[in-house]
Amino acid sequence: MLVSKTKRKLRDGKPVFGVGLHTNDPFIADIIGNAGFDYILIDGQHGPLDPLMLYNMVNGLGRTESDVVVRVAYNEPWMIGQALDMGADGVIVPLVDSADDVRKAVDAAKYPPMGHRSNGPRKTWRLGSYEDYLLRANEETIVWPQIETAGAMEEIDEFLEVEGIDGIMIGPSDLSYSLGFQPPDLIPQAEEAVQLILDKCKEHGVPWGMFSGLEQGEKWIRRGGQIITTSGDLGYVAEGAARDLAECRRIETSL
Numbered sequence: 001m002l003v004s005k006t007k008r009k010l011r012d013g014k015p016v017f018g019v020g021l022h023t024n025d026p027f028i029a030d031i032i033g034n035a036g037f038d039y040i041l042i043d044g045q046h047g048p049l050d051p052l053m054l055y056n057m058v059n060g061l062g063r064t065e066s067d068v069v070v071r072v073a074y075n076e077p078w079m080i081g082q083a084l085d086m087g088a089d090g091v092i093v094p095l096v097d098s099a100d101d102v103r104k105a106v107d108a109a110k111y112p113p114m115g116h117r118s119n120g121p122r123k124t125w126r127l128g129s130y131e132d133y134l135l136r137a138n139e140e141t142i143v144w145p146q147i148e149t150a151g152a153m154e155e156i157d158e159f160l161e162v163e164g165i166d167g168i169m170i171g172p173s174d175l176s177y178s179l180g181f182q183p184p185d186l187i188p189q190a191e192e193a194v195q196l197i198l199d200k201c202k203e204h205g206v207p208w209g210m211f212s213g214l215e216q217g218e219k220w221i222r223r224g225g226q227i228i229t230t231s232g233d234l235g236y237v238a239e240g241a242a243r244d245l246a247e248c249r250r251i252e253t254s255l
Contacts, residue, residue, distance in 0.1 A: 003126055004089060004140050006039045006067040007166060010207045015221050018069065020232025021061070024053050028233050029060035039067040039142075041229055044083065045074075045094050051082060058087035058123065069142055075101055077108035077116075084109065087123030090142020092169055097151035099158035106164035109143045114164060142166050144209065144227070147197055148174040156197065160204040167207030167227050170194060187216075198225060 002008045006016050016038040021029060032040060042049070042057055049057075058068055070083040071092040080091050093105040107115040111134065124133035127140060143164055148171030152159055160168070176190040187194075194210070201208035202224055209227020210220060217228035231239070 002140060003136075004067050004142065005065065006069075006090075006142060007140070009038060010167060010226055013226075015226045015228065017217075018227070018229040019066075020229060020235070021057060022047055022232055022234050024057050024060070026060045029057060030062060032233055033061035033064035033066060035066075037066050037230075039069050039090075040064065041092070041232070042068065042070045042088070044079075045071045049073075051086065054083065054088075055086045055122070063125070067142060069144070075105050075145075077104070080105060080108040081117050081120075084117070084137075084141065085121050085123075087121075089126065089140065090144065090166070092144045092146060094146045094171060095149060095174070096145040096147070096159075097149045099155050099162055102145050102159055102162040102165060105145050106143055106162060109141055110138050110164060114138050144169045146171050148172075149178045153179075153193065153197075156200050157204070160200060160206045165206065167209055168197070168201060169227065170197060170208075170210040172210060172212065194220075195223075198223060 009016050018039040018041050019032060019035065019037040020041045020043060021032050022043060040061065042054065044054065054070065061068060067089040068087065069090040069092055070088040071094060072079040072083050075093050075096055080093065083091050091109055096102055096105060108117060109115060111117045111119065121133055124130050127133040127136045144167050145165060146169045172187045172190060172194065175193060176187060179190055179193060181189040198208050207226040209225060211229050212220065214230045217230065221228060
């Protein structure tokens with residue numbers, strides 16, 4: 001039986017919900033890790049993440065039942081291998097521009113004979129002993145390449161046929177830029193392309209996901225998407241502060 005509850009739910013055709021972790025604080029990591037989301041996203045692409053910080057963030061999550069998924073900075077084998085060695089249960093790989101790029105990402109994330117990941121994991125407890133980890137890692141590891149370029153759109157059928165991917169993620173803003181759209185209406189202008197990707201994912205039986213927040217995420221899940229990242233620790237702090245400040249202003253003006 002799969003340890004990864006994210007992969008179990010996706011294989012059963014159910015949606016999965018993730019939350020972002022952006023700060024290297026053990027108290028916040030403990031709260032996020034025990035909140036009960038299907039996966040926790042640590043963003044190494046748009047966050048100030050070095051190997052030690054990554055290790056500390058994964059370690060700070062403790063023995064969470066949520067899968068820990070790291071978005072690496074780029075589709076480089078050493079970055080993918082490093083994230084997995086530090087204890088991540090999976091990777092999101094940005095700016096994957098072609099089917100060959102997808103194969104490169106899978107090759108970096110899987111041990112032989114599926115790929116060429118170098119053997120050197122530092123955290124294996126979720127899958128048991130070191131020996132158990134080596135036997136189970138290929139099946140358990142999550143690989144989600146991102147579709148966010150015109151090149152990926154051109155090769156979408158071949159892209160989605162690559163063995164070893166467990167789903168795809170859409171980067172809606174970068175996809176919009178790549179298709180020639182400009183602010184302020186990036187994502188609405190790209191909705192036709194997003195729908196095409198979703199339709200193709202259904203056709204090929206590949207779980208579909210997007211960085212959208214919960215409101216937009218619900219719309220796409222009701223259309224057949226399965227993977228949604230909601231908000232995260234920084235968003236929760238900002239939202240809570242803004243809410244209380246608005247209440248303070250309301251009280252102040254009512255006096």
